[in-house]
Structure formats: C-alpha cells, structure tokens
Amino acid sequence: MNQDRPRTAMSRRRLLAATAAGLGAATVGLAFGTGTATAASLKNGLWCNPAQGYFPSGGHFGADRGGVPHAGQDITGPAGTAIYAARGGTVHAAGENVLSGRTGYGIVLAHGSGSYTYYGHLNALHVSTGESVGAGAWIGDMGSTGNSTGPHLHFEVHSGGLGAITDPVPFMRNRGVDLGGGWPTLNPGASGETVKVIQRLLTSRGADLVIDGDFGTVTTDAVAAFQSDQGLVADGQVGPKTWPKLVRTIDSDSSPGDAVKAAQTALNKHSAGLVVDGDFGSVTRAAVETFQSVNQLVVDGECGPKTWEVLTA
Ligand SMILES: [Zn+2]
Structure with a gap:
C-alpha cells in the first residue's frame, strides 16, 4: 500500500x-x-x-x-x-x-x-x-x-x-451527509434508473412488475414481500440490508434474463451505453471490466456484491 x-x-x-x-x-x-x-x-x-x-x-x-x-x-x-x-x-x-x-x-x-x-x-x-x-x-x-x-x-x-x-x-x-461507501437507500416514491434496477432484480426473483422506474405501491409491495421472505423488516425500503440479498452475482455463465438486464441497466447508469437485452455477452463483460478498472475494483468481469455496491452508488 x-x-x-x-x-x-x-x-x-x-x-x-x-x-x-x-x-x-x-x-x-x-x-x-x-x-x-x-x-x-x-x-x-x-x-x-x-x-x-x-x-x-x-x-x-x-x-x-x-x-x-x-x-x-x-x-x-x-x-x-x-x-x-x-x-x-x-x-x-x-x-x-x-x-x-x-x-x-x-x-x-x-x-x-x-x-x-x-x-x-x-x-x-x-x-x-x-x-x-x-x-x-x-x-x-x-x-x-x-x-x-x-x-x-x-x-x-x-x-x-x-x-x-x-x-x-x-x-x-451527524450533519446529514452520508459520505458514501455503502449501498444507497431508495424509498417508495423514488423514480429513475436505480428503481428500474430494483424492479428487474425483483422480476428475476419472480415478481410481476412493469419496468417503469417508478417506485409506486406495486413495487413497494414486491419489495416488502421479498423482505418478508428474507427475514428482513418489511418496510418496502431498499437500503443496506436489502440490497445485498436482492442483487445476484452474474458473469459470462449467467443465463440470459432479468438479472442480467438489471446489471446492464446499472452499467448504463454509468454511461456504458449497452443494449439491455439480458444477454451477458462479450460487450457486457467488457463494460463490467471497464467499470471495475475505472473504480479500482478487482477486474474479473463478474458482477459480484462489491461491484454491485459501487454500481448502485
Ligand atoms: Zn487517505
């Protein structure tokens, strides 16, 4: 060091x-x-x-x-x-x-x-x-x-x-500023790309959601149901306790689907410019590696918990 x-x-x-x-x-x-x-x-x-x-x-x-x-x-x-x-x-x-x-x-x-x-x-x-x-x-x-x-x-x-x-x-x-270094907290009522990431991750776990980036009552209910399943407080809020259970480790061996779409959406939040097709091909893998390299993470082309944490920040 x-x-x-x-x-x-x-x-x-x-x-x-x-x-x-x-x-x-x-x-x-x-x-x-x-x-x-x-x-x-x-x-x-x-x-x-x-x-x-x-x-x-x-x-x-x-x-x-x-x-x-x-x-x-x-x-x-x-x-x-x-x-x-x-x-x-x-x-x-x-x-x-x-x-x-x-x-x-x-x-x-x-x-x-x-x-x-x-x-x-x-x-x-x-x-x-x-x-x-x-x-x-x-x-x-x-x-x-x-x-x-x-x-x-x-x-x-x-x-x-x-x-x-x-x-x-x-x-x-104590002065109202979270310096970072952790998972973000999203509350019902939020909107945007990170909400789409949450919706796609919930969908990959069986929820039936429209991916509209709107953290409304349907998404809130799906979050609360997921939290109950996981033994978490079912407050419908996606924060540091819920994120680690919600994200999925994905890599080139992952089957196509919503979890991959979630990662692609998160990468696009960081200007990866990917087509959100749910297929973890070479382009998505290269985008993960670039993101990891730029952010001083281990460059392994795999979206694991640490990469997810930085992706969602
Ligand atoms: Zn220092």
Whole structure:
C-alpha cells in the first residue's frame, strides 16, 4: 500500500500550470468539466458530500498506515471526479503537501470556530489561498498525487483547531451527509434508473412488475414481500440490508434474463451505453471490466456484491 505511483508527464504539467497560475475552474476544468454540486447534494444548506465514490478497504479513519493511524477517510472514484467544498469557508491553504508530506496536492478549508476540512491527492486545484468558497463549490479534481496507489480523495475533518482530527464519517453523518461507501437507500416514491434496477432484480426473483422506474405501491409491495421472505423488516425500503440479498452475482455463465438486464441497466447508469437485452455477452463483460478498472475494483468481469455496491452508488 501507499507506494508512489508514477504520474504521467501530462497530468503533472497540467497540475503545475494550474498551481503556478493559481487559476480557477475556467482554465484547469477544461480537462474534466464536471461542474458544481447541485442543490440536491447540499444538506440543510450547510454541509455537502465532497465527492462521489466508495470507501476502499483500509481507507477508514484510524487504519494502520505503517504505524501511523490514517488521519482521514478515503473516497475512491475515477481520476478527475469533482471535489466539492464540504462546507462554505475560506481557503486556508492550497498546494503541494500543505498539511502533510504524504497526501500530494491538497486544499485546507477553514470554516470558522476552529473547524477545518482537508482534501488530499488532488490532480487539479480550482481555488487558491485566501479565496472564499460556498458549500458545494467545485474546488478540485480527484487524483493520485503524493503517496497513493490510485485516484482517491483523502478527506479529513479537524474540529477544535487544525490538527484535532476526527472521524469524518460520523462527523458528516451527524450533519446529514452520508459520505458514501455503502449501498444507497431508495424509498417508495423514488423514480429513475436505480428503481428500474430494483424492479428487474425483483422480476428475476419472480415478481410481476412493469419496468417503469417508478417506485409506486406495486413495487413497494414486491419489495416488502421479498423482505418478508428474507427475514428482513418489511418496510418496502431498499437500503443496506436489502440490497445485498436482492442483487445476484452474474458473469459470462449467467443465463440470459432479468438479472442480467438489471446489471446492464446499472452499467448504463454509468454511461456504458449497452443494449439491455439480458444477454451477458462479450460487450457486457467488457463494460463490467471497464467499470471495475475505472473504480479500482478487482477486474474479473463478474458482477459480484462489491461491484454491485459501487454500481448502485
Ligand atoms: Zn487517505
């Protein structure tokens, strides 16, 4: 773990140019162009999820890093994933190794009352020291600078002065933000592609549903019936307890059908562009492998529980 990873000359140049000039999104954002956080990602108007992604194993707060406890929570995603200010404040520092000698290019935001957040391993910085930022402002891009084995955000929370680190996961949860790293929770009334995934998975288990992406009463009843069968609380909500039982491991040996369609629908949510035909052929397998590679998962071409968890996030 934590070996230096060679950077490409190009990403290095882009980074240095961006840093030296202290420029904002207008210049360095061209390579990634991911925009700013939507209002929907802001919780109570104050706090915001800093990055879409999942928790890699060993990336939790306090994890042993060669005798040194890990100071933050890692959130893994594709290089270039937008990083947002978790709360409004002022850029206390932005540059290389501003907080430690290990986390590469990073940003420290000061939120007042001794509260700080830190974002490390970035491959582009969109703010400079002294600048004011609002919650959800696009401040940088996920990367792998510093001691890192692949693109991820190293996110720290300091509460009670710089250096007073605390576990970001419960800290953020107490402020209404789920940092990710787990199965999403979908409630009755939801709509969209993830609901279609749920409907197809239920169909693969015998439910008779129209695949319309609408989490209405018929789908809710089907979820509750499935939960009862599995010995779960039949609340009709698809969350971290229901998902692992609902998904099915599929691969090239899977027979054609709704479970494969569910995976294809989930892959398309991540821009795979597949025909949802229920046939796990070479194109679908390649899409799974690409998804696994981009998301730092084991690349085996099989949709198992971990791949499903990241697919549905
Ligand atoms: Zn880290």
